[in-house]
Amino acid sequence: MRKLSRREATLLATLALALAATVFGLLRDPAAAPIVRSGTRVAAALAPVPGIDLARLGQPRSVAEAGSRNIFGYGRSAVPPAPQQEIVAMPSPAPGSAAAAAAAAAMGGEPGAPSLPALNLKYIGTVENTRGVKVAVLMTDRREVLTGQAGQVVANRYRIARIGLESVDLEDVGTGQSRRLPLRGN
Numbered sequence: 001m002r003k004l005s006r007r008e009a010t011l012l013a014t015l016a017l018a019l020a021a022t023v024f025g026l027l028r029d030p031a032a033a034p035i036v037r038s039g040t041r042v043a044a045a046l047a048p049v050p051g052i053d054l055a056r057l058g059q060p061r062s063v064a065e066a067g068s069r070n071i072f073g074y075g076r077s078a079v080p081p082a083p084q085q086e087i088v089a090m091p092s093p094a095p096g097s098a099a100a101a102a103a104a105a106a107m108g109g110e111p112g113a114p115s116l117p118a119l120n121l122k123y124i125g126t127v128e129n130t131r132g133v134k135v136a137v138l139m140t141d142r143r144e145v146l147t148g149q150a151g152q153v154v155a156n157r158y159r160i161a162r163i164g165l166e167s168v169d170l171e172d173v174g175t176g177q178s179r180r181l182p183l184r185g186n
Contacts, residue, residue: 121146121155123168123181134163138181 004012120141127135127147138146138154148154150163153173161169161178171178 121158121170121181122184124184126163126165126168136160136163136168138168 121138123136124139125137127137133149135147135149138148140146140155146154148160150160153159154170157173158170159173161171163169166183167180169178169180
Protein backbone atom coordinates (compact mmCIF):
# COMPACT_ATOMS: atom_id res chain seq x y z
CA MET A 1 0.00 0.00 0.00
CA ARG A 2 1.36 3.46 -0.80
CA LYS A 3 1.69 6.34 1.60
CA LEU A 4 -0.67 9.29 1.10
CA SER A 5 0.90 12.61 0.13
CA ARG A 6 0.46 15.65 2.38
CA ARG A 7 -2.09 17.17 0.01
CA GLU A 8 -4.16 13.92 -0.15
CA ALA A 9 -4.09 13.56 3.66
CA THR A 10 -5.30 17.16 4.11
CA LEU A 11 -8.11 16.66 1.58
CA LEU A 12 -9.21 13.43 3.27
CA ALA A 13 -9.24 15.08 6.75
CA THR A 14 -11.29 18.02 5.43
CA LEU A 15 -13.81 15.67 3.83
CA ALA A 16 -14.17 13.67 7.06
CA LEU A 17 -14.76 16.86 9.09
CA ALA A 18 -17.43 18.06 6.64
CA LEU A 19 -19.23 14.71 6.85
CA ALA A 20 -19.11 14.72 10.65
CA ALA A 21 -20.47 18.30 10.81
CA THR A 22 -23.35 17.40 8.49
CA VAL A 23 -24.33 14.32 10.54
CA PHE A 24 -24.04 16.25 13.82
CA GLY A 25 -26.22 19.08 12.48
CA LEU A 26 -28.95 16.65 11.34
CA LEU A 27 -29.03 14.87 14.68
CA ARG A 28 -29.11 18.12 16.70
CA ASP A 29 -31.86 19.92 14.68
CA PRO A 30 -35.06 17.80 14.48
CA ALA A 31 -36.65 20.24 11.97
CA ALA A 32 -33.95 19.45 9.40
CA ALA A 33 -34.52 15.69 9.63
CA PRO A 34 -36.62 14.08 6.88
CA ILE A 35 -40.29 13.52 7.67
CA VAL A 36 -41.38 9.89 7.88
CA ARG A 37 -45.10 9.28 7.46
CA SER A 38 -46.99 6.29 8.71
CA GLY A 39 -48.16 3.67 6.22
CA THR A 40 -51.89 4.41 6.70
CA ARG A 41 -51.71 7.96 5.36
CA VAL A 42 -49.62 6.94 2.33
CA ALA A 43 -52.04 4.13 1.42
CA ALA A 44 -54.97 6.58 1.39
CA ALA A 45 -53.18 8.84 -1.09
CA LEU A 46 -52.77 6.08 -3.73
CA ALA A 47 -55.36 5.59 -6.47
CA PRO A 48 -57.60 2.53 -6.16
CA VAL A 49 -56.56 -0.59 -8.08
CA PRO A 50 -58.82 -1.17 -11.11
CA GLY A 51 -60.85 -4.35 -11.09
CA ILE A 52 -60.34 -7.24 -13.51
CA ASP A 53 -63.04 -7.59 -16.15
CA LEU A 54 -64.24 -11.14 -15.52
CA ALA A 55 -67.04 -10.74 -18.07
CA ARG A 56 -64.46 -11.25 -20.85
CA LEU A 57 -63.96 -14.89 -19.85
CA GLY A 58 -67.26 -16.00 -21.37
CA GLN A 59 -66.70 -14.24 -24.71
CA PRO A 60 -65.33 -16.13 -27.74
CA ARG A 61 -61.63 -15.75 -28.45
CA SER A 62 -60.28 -13.74 -31.37
CA VAL A 63 -59.67 -15.43 -34.72
CA ALA A 64 -55.90 -14.79 -34.60
CA GLU A 65 -54.17 -18.13 -34.16
CA ALA A 66 -50.60 -18.75 -33.13
CA GLY A 67 -48.18 -18.34 -36.03
CA SER A 68 -50.67 -16.65 -38.34
CA ARG A 69 -49.71 -13.05 -37.65
CA ASN A 70 -46.68 -11.00 -38.57
CA ILE A 71 -44.97 -9.88 -35.38
CA PHE A 72 -43.36 -7.00 -37.28
CA GLY A 73 -46.67 -5.78 -38.74
CA TYR A 74 -49.34 -3.75 -37.02
CA GLY A 75 -52.91 -5.02 -36.86
CA ARG A 76 -54.39 -8.11 -38.46
CA SER A 77 -53.01 -9.75 -41.60
CA ALA A 78 -54.71 -8.86 -44.87
CA VAL A 79 -54.46 -12.38 -46.31
CA PRO A 80 -56.07 -15.18 -44.31
CA PRO A 81 -53.90 -18.27 -43.90
CA ALA A 82 -54.52 -21.08 -46.38
CA PRO A 83 -56.25 -24.14 -44.93
CA GLN A 84 -53.85 -26.98 -44.26
CA GLN A 85 -54.28 -30.17 -46.22
CA GLU A 86 -54.68 -33.39 -44.35
CA ILE A 87 -51.93 -35.95 -44.87
CA VAL A 88 -53.18 -39.50 -45.04
CA ALA A 89 -50.66 -42.25 -44.35
CA MET A 90 -50.97 -45.15 -46.76
CA PRO A 91 -49.46 -48.53 -45.91
CA SER A 92 -46.45 -49.23 -48.10
CA PRO A 93 -46.51 -52.40 -50.22
CA ALA A 94 -44.29 -55.30 -49.28
CA PRO A 95 -40.84 -55.18 -50.92
CA GLY A 96 -40.54 -57.41 -53.95
CA SER A 97 -44.28 -57.53 -54.60
CA ALA A 98 -45.98 -56.41 -57.80
CA ALA A 99 -47.48 -53.41 -55.96
CA ALA A 100 -43.98 -52.28 -54.90
CA ALA A 101 -42.74 -52.55 -58.48
CA ALA A 102 -45.73 -50.57 -59.75
CA ALA A 103 -45.21 -47.87 -57.10
CA ALA A 104 -41.50 -47.62 -57.96
CA ALA A 105 -42.29 -47.40 -61.69
CA ALA A 106 -44.82 -44.65 -60.98
CA MET A 107 -42.16 -42.70 -59.06
CA GLY A 108 -39.65 -43.15 -61.88
CA GLY A 109 -37.16 -45.45 -60.19
CA GLU A 110 -36.27 -49.11 -60.09
CA PRO A 111 -37.53 -51.27 -57.26
CA GLY A 112 -34.87 -51.99 -54.65
CA ALA A 113 -32.48 -49.26 -55.85
CA PRO A 114 -33.08 -46.15 -53.75
CA SER A 115 -31.43 -43.00 -54.97
CA LEU A 116 -28.53 -41.72 -52.89
CA PRO A 117 -28.24 -38.13 -51.71
CA ALA A 118 -25.58 -35.93 -53.22
CA LEU A 119 -22.09 -36.82 -52.02
CA ASN A 120 -20.50 -33.93 -50.18
CA LEU A 121 -16.94 -35.33 -50.18
CA LYS A 122 -14.06 -34.70 -52.59
CA TYR A 123 -11.02 -36.93 -52.93
CA ILE A 124 -8.01 -34.61 -52.90
CA GLY A 125 -5.11 -37.02 -52.56
CA THR A 126 -3.29 -39.93 -50.94
CA VAL A 127 -0.48 -40.03 -48.42
CA GLU A 128 1.73 -43.13 -48.25
CA ASN A 129 4.43 -43.85 -45.66
CA THR A 130 7.64 -45.93 -46.07
CA ARG A 131 5.85 -49.15 -45.04
CA GLY A 132 3.33 -48.75 -47.87
CA VAL A 133 0.30 -47.75 -45.74
CA LYS A 134 -1.99 -45.52 -47.81
CA VAL A 135 -4.18 -42.84 -46.25
CA ALA A 136 -6.91 -41.17 -48.33
CA VAL A 137 -7.41 -37.42 -47.86
CA LEU A 138 -10.99 -36.21 -48.38
CA MET A 139 -12.57 -32.75 -48.05
CA THR A 140 -16.19 -31.97 -47.16
CA ASP A 141 -18.25 -29.15 -48.64
CA ARG A 142 -17.51 -27.19 -45.43
CA ARG A 143 -13.77 -27.40 -46.20
CA GLU A 144 -13.10 -29.93 -43.40
CA VAL A 145 -10.28 -32.37 -44.11
CA LEU A 146 -10.95 -36.07 -43.36
CA THR A 147 -8.36 -38.84 -43.50
CA GLY A 148 -8.67 -42.61 -43.33
CA GLN A 149 -7.15 -45.93 -44.33
CA ALA A 150 -8.90 -48.73 -46.19
CA GLY A 151 -11.57 -50.24 -43.93
CA GLN A 152 -12.05 -47.14 -41.76
CA VAL A 153 -15.27 -45.11 -41.55
CA VAL A 154 -15.14 -41.37 -42.36
CA ALA A 155 -17.84 -38.74 -41.77
CA ASN A 156 -19.78 -41.35 -39.72
CA ARG A 157 -21.28 -42.56 -42.98
CA TYR A 158 -18.75 -43.88 -45.49
CA ARG A 159 -16.32 -46.79 -45.20
CA ILE A 160 -13.21 -46.56 -47.37
CA ALA A 161 -13.30 -49.76 -49.44
CA ARG A 162 -10.23 -49.25 -51.66
CA ILE A 163 -7.66 -46.53 -52.25
CA GLY A 164 -6.37 -46.40 -55.81
CA LEU A 165 -3.94 -44.16 -57.65
CA GLU A 166 -6.52 -41.75 -59.04
CA SER A 167 -9.71 -42.69 -57.16
CA VAL A 168 -11.08 -43.96 -53.87
CA ASP A 169 -14.03 -46.32 -53.43
CA LEU A 170 -16.45 -45.43 -50.61
CA GLU A 171 -19.19 -47.69 -49.28
CA ASP A 172 -22.25 -46.17 -47.63
CA VAL A 173 -22.54 -47.80 -44.19
CA GLY A 174 -26.33 -47.44 -44.06
CA THR A 175 -27.26 -48.80 -47.49
CA GLY A 176 -24.19 -50.80 -48.49
CA GLN A 177 -23.97 -49.06 -51.88
CA SER A 178 -20.53 -48.04 -53.09
CA ARG A 179 -19.31 -45.02 -55.02
CA ARG A 180 -16.04 -44.13 -56.66
CA LEU A 181 -14.65 -40.64 -56.19
CA PRO A 182 -12.06 -39.49 -58.75
CA LEU A 183 -8.98 -37.51 -57.72
CA ARG A 184 -9.65 -33.79 -57.86
CA GLY A 185 -7.19 -30.95 -57.65
CA ASN A 186 -8.29 -27.69 -55.97
